[in-house]
Amino acid sequence: MGRYVIRIHSIIMLFVICFKRCLSQLGYNEGVPITEEFFIQKISGKHNEQLSRLLFPDWDLQKGLKFMDDKEALFRRLAAEQLEPVNGLKRLCKWIDDCGLKRGAVTNAPKPNAELLLSVLGLSDYFQIVVLANDCERAKPFPDPYLKGLQGLKASPNHTLVFEDSVPGITAAVAAGMRVLGITTRNPEHLLLEAGATFLIKDYNDPKLWAELEALQRETAETTAGS
Known part of the structure; x- marks a missing residue:
């Protein structure tokens, strides 16, 4: 189980705050912040594309996507100043490096956002592959990415x-057949478990995570020794 790790977009704090500010400043819901x-x-x-249809069902798609583009541009300006990593991220990245594991990032974020977020976190060259929604015919929640x-x-x-968060x-x-650890930074625990998370962690310093990683490391060592 410990040979490969895919890391996901859930590596930032304050995402919800930035997103809410973007919608409010651009006039969504008459400027009243969303809950x-x-x-x-x-x-x-x-x-x-999903969001434009959900938030603006009476608009044509191009108008909705233009609003989304404006929202993304504002989000990037806010993100460069406000976003910070989830607690324990550097510790986890070092552990992955020390173990020699492969790692990738899979996200529904547009490419400019993904590149900015990875840059802000100092992870621009960390992942061996970054998969965006536009790289696949179907984005998450489909398994394609x-x-x-x-x-x-x-x-x-x-x-x-x-x-994932x-x-x-x-x-x-x-x-896609993979084991998932749910991160409770921005969604209720029961929703993450209902979606299929194996178990939940509050951040990357959570003792449950490190107990699991140590168990996987032992399992890998025993398998290697017995081969």
Whole structure:
């Protein structure tokens, strides 16, 4: 289980705050900030074409996508100043490096956003493959992005561990046959478990995560010694 790791877009804090500010400043809902519940139910984990249809059902698609483009540009300006990594991210990345594991990122974010976020976190060159929604015919919650990530890493789903914080992301990874650790940074625990998360962690310093990683490391060492 410990040979390959796919790391996901769920590596940032304050994402919800930035997203809510973007919609409010651009006049969505007459400038009234959306609620946390609305974000979870309508927005979390979805790509922009889905969002434009959900948020603006009476608009034509191009008008909705133009709003989404404006939202993304504002988000990038806010993100460069406000976003910070989830606690324990550097520790996890070092552990992955020390173990010599492969790693990839799979996200529904547009390419400019993904590149900015990885740059802000100092991870621009960290992942061996980055799969975006536009790289596949179907984005999350379909398994296509994760399957493409597995193909790029030449990895088996049985030897892959996924970190996800959204229901569409967990649904996609489970459908691709992978084990998923749900991160409770921006979605209710029961929704992540219902989507198929194996278990939940609060951040990358969570003792449950490190107990699991140590167990996987021992399992790998025993398998190698016995081969």
